[in-house]
Amino acid sequence: ILFKKTTDLHKYLDVQLLNGSTIGFVPTMGALHSGHISLIKASKKENKITVCSIFVNPAQFNDPNDFEKYPVTTEKDIYLLEAAGCQVLFLPLVKEIYPEGMNPKMYYDLGYLEKVLEGKFRPGHFRGVCMVLHRLLEIVKPSRLYLGQKDYQQYMVVRKLIELIRMPEVQIVICPTLREADGLAMSSRNMRLTGDERKKAAGIYKCLDFIKQNLNSINLIQLKINALQLLGQAGFKVDYIEIADANNLEPVTRWDGKQKLIALVAAFLNEVRLIDNMLLS
Ligand code: AMP
Numbered sequence: 670i671l672f673k674k675t676t677d678l679h680k681y682l683d684v685q686l687l688n689g690s691t692i693g694f695v696p697t698m699g700a701l702h703s704g705h706i707s708l709i710k711a712s713k714k715e716n717k718i719t720v721c722s723i724f725v726n727p728a729q730f731n732d733p734n735d736f737e738k739y740p741v742t743t744e745k746d747i748y749l750l751e752a753a754g755c756q757v758l759f760l761p762l763v764k765e766i767y768p769e770g771m772n773p774k775m776y777y778d779l780g781y782l783e784k785v786l787e788g789k790f791r792p793g794h795f796r797g798v799c800m801v802l803h804r805l806l807e808i809v810k811p812s813r814l815y816l817g818q819k820d821y822q823q824y825m826v827v828r829k830l831i832e833l834i835r836m837p838e839v840q841i842v843i844c845p846t847l848r849e850a851d852g853l854a855m856s857s858r859n860m861r862l863t864g865d866e867r868k869k870a871a872g873i874y875k876c877l878d879f880i881k882q883n884l885n886s887i888n889l890i891q892l893k894i895n896a897l898q899l900l901g902q903a904g905f906k907v908d909y910i911e912i913a914d915a916n917n918l919e920p921v922t923r924w925d926g927k928q929k930l931i932a933l934v935a936a937f938l939n940e941v942r943l944i945d946n947m948l949l950s
Pocket of ligand 1: 696847857
């Protein structure tokens with residue numbers, strides 16, 4: 670069932686809740702691919718009702734060009750959701766999500782998370798993510814929220830958001846990153862790559878894999894320098910490449926062999942900005 674209005678979705682979900690159904694929620698910005706569908710499938714396994722939202726959230730784009738060029742493939746998305754057995758699609762207009770405009774209704778204190786990596790390179794981005802998810806969580810009131818590891822820092826931000834807005838009953842389920850055959854993480858933005866860029870794009874995965882393979886043999890500072898060189902040679906303009914503690918994203922320069930590590934990358938191929946990450950230990 671496709672809902673465009675919050676009030677209609679509310680009515681429907683209230684009945685489901687009264688019937689004792691659990692609700693799994695998969696928020697997206699559309700241009701769906703198998704990565705998104707894997708979240709739908711994970712939700713379907715654990716919940717009676719799965720709600721997917723498609724909303725290209727203007728509040729989270731720090732680059733207006735990126736917003737304008739964000740792919741929209743609604744017909745195909747609906748087809749994919751039907752084929753996956755997703756029961757509900759919420760497809761709101763901007764005024765439905767932000768009836769009072771796009772001013773944040775509260776200050777989301779994300780601390781360190783907002784100052785590093787995506788937070789640093791995309792100012793205001795996570796504030797926008799918090800605004801939209803705050804609103805969507807209040808509308809859908811899911812039992813479980815499905816997020817992809819592909820956006821690892823976003824997952825950490827959402828974990829913090831749930832604490833800040835006091836909705837601890839929402840359980841976050843993080844799902845593995847789905848990749849193309851050459852390792853490129855599936856992403857809606859991949860549609861914007863030219864043939865030549867697409868061939869180069871797997872360089873990010875190769876670089877992450879290089880870090881993982883050499884974790885024990887090269888010190889982390891040198892490893893980062895080598896990885897940066899690799900990406901440069903592969904034709905990327907790098908925003909960041911970091912090896913960090915997977916629990917708090919603080920950079921790690923010396924590994925004690927026990928800390929859970931993650932490598933994170935954001936880099937441009939010409940106009941298109943790609944991000945990816947890999948757990949290292
Ligand atoms: P987006 O439409 O890019 O906002 O993504 C919606 C959700 O799908 C987020 O939780 C993403 O982390 C997740 N996602 C995006 N790409 C992938 C992927 N390749 N594998 C798994 N989940 C993904």
